[in-house]
Amino acid sequence: MDPHELIRIAExxxxxxxLPGQALFYEGDPARxxxxxxxxxxxxxxxxxDGRRSIVGFLHGGDFFGGGFxxxxxxxxxxxxxxxxxxxxxxxxxxxxxxxxxxxxxxxSAMAADRLYAADDHIVLLARKTAQEKxxxxxxxxxxxxGQADQFDLPMARSDIADYLGLTIETVSxxxxxxxxxxxxxxxxxxxxxxxxxxxxxxxxxxxxxxxxG
Amino acid sequence: MDPHELIRIAExxxxxxxLPGQALFYEGDPARxxxxxxxxxxxxxxxxxDGRRSIVGFLHGGDFFGGGFxxxxxxxxxxxxxxxxxxxxxxxxxxxxxxxxxxxxxxxSAMAADRLYAADDHIVLLARKTAQEKxxxxxxxxxxxxGQADQFDLPMARSDIADYLGLTIETVSxxxxxxxxxxxxxxxxxxxxxxxxxxxxxxxxxxxxxxxxG
DNA sequence: CGCTTCTTTGAGCGGACTCAAAAGCAGTGG
DNA sequence: CCACTGCTTTTGAGTCCGCTCAAAGAAGCG
Numbered sequence: 001m002d003p004h005e006l007i008r009i010a011e012x013x014x015x016x017x018x019l020p021g022q023a024l025f026y027e028g029d030p031a032r033x034x035x036x037x038x039x040x041x042x043x044x045x046x047x048x049x050d051g052r053r054s055i056v057g058f059l060h061g062g063d064f065f066g067g068g069f070x071x072x073x074x075x076x077x078x079x080x081x082x083x084x085x086x087x088x089x090x091x092x093x094x095x096x097x098x099x100x101x102x103x104x105x106x107x108x109s110a111m112a113a114d115r116l117y118a119a120d121d122h123i124v125l126l127a128r129k130t131a132q133e134k135x136x137x138x139x140x141x142x143x144x145x146x147g148q149a150d151q152f153d154l155p156m157a158r159s160d161i162a163d164y165l166g167l168t169i170e171t172v173s174x175x176x177x178x179x180x181x182x183x184x185x186x187x188x189x190x191x192x193x194x195x196x197x198x199x200x201x202x203x204x205x206x207x208x209x210x211x212x213x214g
Numbered sequence: 215m216d217p218h219e220l221i222r223i224a225e226x227x228x229x230x231x232x233l234p235g236q237a238l239f240y241e242g243d244p245a246r247x248x249x250x251x252x253x254x255x256x257x258x259x260x261x262x263x264d265g266r267r268s269i270v271g272f273l274h275g276g277d278f279f280g281g282g283f284x285x286x287x288x289x290x291x292x293x294x295x296x297x298x299x300x301x302x303x304x305x306x307x308x309x310x311x312x313x314x315x316x317x318x319x320x321x322x323s324a325m326a327a328d329r330l331y332a333a334d335d336h337i338v339l340l341a342r343k344t345a346q347e348k349x350x351x352x353x354x355x356x357x358x359x360x361g362q363a364d365q366f367d368l369p370m371a372r373s374d375i376a377d378y379l380g381l382t383i384e385t386v387s388x389x390x391x392x393x394x395x396x397x398x399x400x401x402x403x404x405x406x407x408x409x410x411x412x413x414x415x416x417x418x419x420x421x422x423x424x425x426x427x428g
Numbered sequence: 429c430g431c432t433t434c435t436t437t438g439a440g441c442g443g444a445c446t447c448a449a450a451a452g453c454a455g456t457g458g
Numbered sequence: 459c460c461a462c463t464g465c466t467t468t469t470g471a472g473t474c475c476g477c478t479c480a481a482a483g484a485a486g487c488g
Binding site: 344345381382385388 | 443444445446452453
């Protein structure tokens with residue numbers, strides 16, 4: 001649960017940077033390394049030859065990922081969304097470190113479990129939520145990434161949000177405009193979000209919005 | 215990679231059965247056990263108070279799951295789809311066994327990795343595929359579960375398929391009818407599928423259907 | 429200042445949904 | 459054996475949400 005040890009160890013490894021749009025690795029590449037993000041945001045992308053694209057997740061400072069988690073190949077392409085500072089450690093080196101620090105193994109499986117839990121949430125969102133619920137949920141998640149702030153930046157483009165939510169950029173834009181007109185958010189600039197009514201936004205975000213008392 | 219050792223160990227533990235519809239555990243329950251399926255099919259369900267439901271995965275004979283993979287609570291409810299024979303082992307017992315058999319830990323992370331990879335596939339399917347592509351992909355996956363057979367049973371109801379693919383039962387039914395009319399499958403009974411043209415079905419299943427030569 | 433890229437807005441369409449009913453099937457009891 | 463009941467699946471008709479196509483702002487950059 002404490003990524004600091006991971007980061008401390010990772011600090012003994014490659015310190016790297018990447019510019020927006022640069023790939024850290026590609027889907028299908030042999031999964032030779034693990035990564036932690038020091039600063040910035042990464043997207044995990046699955047793309048098709050016909051242009052259809054799906055973002056299976058966003059990763060933020062402190063997040064630990066890569067290595068295929070036991071698989072021999074990466075499951076998706078990792079691309080920098082913002083200017084990025086990150087660490088890289090080879091799978092074999094990390095395996096050695098795991099023997100010295102057994103807690104590392106537990107942390108790794110905890111990370112995998114978190115990604116699995118997030119993936120299930122994502123599946124429910126894609127399968128059963130409306131565009132408005134999707135965008136509201138995304139804004140709340142973005143707020144959490146910013147430390148529950150009521151004002152924060154969306155580091156990614158509308159196209160990234162659309163590919164994450166299974167929508168088009170037009171629908172994302174229209175929905176944001178609608179939420180603005182409803183008074184639950186404000187958009188001083190396209191990238192800057194201000195939550196005006198967190199409770200209403202939360203109610204809009206989930207199907208299970210009704211009372212939970214039995 | 216070899217679940218047989220897991221099963222052999224699990225055979226020393228609780229041998230249980232369940233009838234269709236019975237829950238093995240519920241979403242949110244403390245994740246005290248791991249499970250392996252001996253015979254039958256299980257669905258992993260996320261449900262909302264308003265009736266919306268999403269099936270995040272199906273599990274088959276030999277599959278290993280549960281325990282929250284490091285989390286303290288189960289991420290979804292596990293329900294028997296068919297009459298079920300399965301094994302249960304407590305997380306603590308399995309941790310003890312892990313110390314005797316280090317390969318177990320690797321197998322567990324491999325299982326988690328497989329679920330993660332499957333989850334990413336599922337995300338892409340839900341986010342970017344049409345109803346026809348979804349149903350075609352589901353039929354191909356079902357064929358794989360049946361050992362690449364051209365004829366096999368769908369153990370689950372249309373409602374399960376719909377909740378897995380993010381569709382309604384009507385759309386699932388209509389799409390199956392359409393595939394039948396196209397001549398790529400036959401449905402002797404609603405539960406029994408016969409693949410008449412695997413290549414066409416594969417072409418219908420994926421967006422990346424065009425040629426891959428660069 | 430002109431170019432490119434991103435975002436927003438508009439108009440119209442269509443695929444999947446909703447609502448509704450019929451058809452098929454399994455079990456049950458007369 | 460057959461009517462009756464309940465459940466699942468299929469089929470039909472019509473609607474709407476989100477998509478497509480198109481164009482007009484904004485914003486960044488050389």
